[in-house]
Each structure stands twice: as structure tokens, then as C-alpha cells.
Amino acid sequence: MDHLEDAEPTLYYTPPPPSYVEASQCPAYVAGTPHPLTPPPSYVEAVGEPNGIPLYPYPILNIPNHIxxxxxxxxxxxxxxxRSAPPQVLVVTQQEVRRRLGDGPTVTTCPFCQHRINTVVSYKPGAAAWGVCCLLTLLGFVCGVCLIPFCITALHDVHxxxxxxNKHIGIHVR
Incomplete structure (x- = not known):
């Protein structure tokens, strides 16, 4: 380790970079440099034909003499x-698309007794009736006026x- 500390760093001389004028002058454009009068030789002239086969710009397709x-x-x-597979049993079940229950009696198939029926409807106060009642109360309509939404069937849910x-099928919520 002692000889590394004792060794002096070796300095190399590097010449300064050329000036802008010197660097921007290309040797071909420097005044006094003559341009060549003849073009360079072609590839075939410079290298020659490989294996004595002449070079053509397009390949020549030769048809073989024998196959x-x-x-x-x-x-x-x-x-x-x-593998012997057991025979497949195909079961086809026809399922009726459930109709959307409206605000009046609807013709549908009962999911319990499987009969085609016209539903019986009953009207019961739902969220719409209670919401209008609360709104009327907040506006100051008390003394029975806020109870009017419970008499309007258009604000009731339809069961x-x-x-x-006599089974319950569904509810149309307003």
C-alpha cells in the first residue's frame, strides 16, 4: 500500500481544441483543394465478380433440368x-319472463300455484305518500291538510x- 501513495500521478499532454473557424472549414471546401475529376469506380470494378458469376440487378430464375x-x-x-360416456340427458324447461307489475291489475302466471291469473291489487300508503305528508307539514299545512296524501291512490304503493x-306476488313502488 505504501508504493501507491508514493506514486506520482502521470500527466498526459492534450492539445487545445481547434478554433471555431478551423473546425467549421471542411477539408473539401478549403480553398485550393482540387475536386476529383473522375467518379469513383463501380462495385464490380472495385471488388470484382464473386466466383466468376456476373452480377445482375435482378435475380434470374432458372428452371431445373431434372427433378x-x-x-x-x-x-x-x-x-x-x-372412453364410453354415459348418454346425455337434455332437460328443457320453459320459463316465462316475469312481467313488470304495473299500477293496475296485471295478467301474469302465479309463481306459487302456476295458474295464469289477473292479479288483485290493493293500494297502501308508501314512501311517496309519507314524503308529501312531511313536506306539507314543514310548509305549515297542519290541521288535517297534511293527511290528504293518504287519500290519493296515485301516491300509494300497489300490492x-x-x-x-291469495299469495302476495309483488309490489309496484311509487
Missing amino acids: TEVHQTQPVFVEQAI HSCPLC
């Missing part, structure tokens, strides 16, 4: 698995039921 047949055989191994089995 040789090539026969190759390779062993092929085929593995087949034979659909089956007339045969």
Missing part, C-alpha cells in the same frame, strides 16, 4: 383413448296478489 424425388419414412405413434291462492 429428384426424396423419400423419407418416419415411424408415427398414435395414441387413442376410447299484487293471486286471486286463487
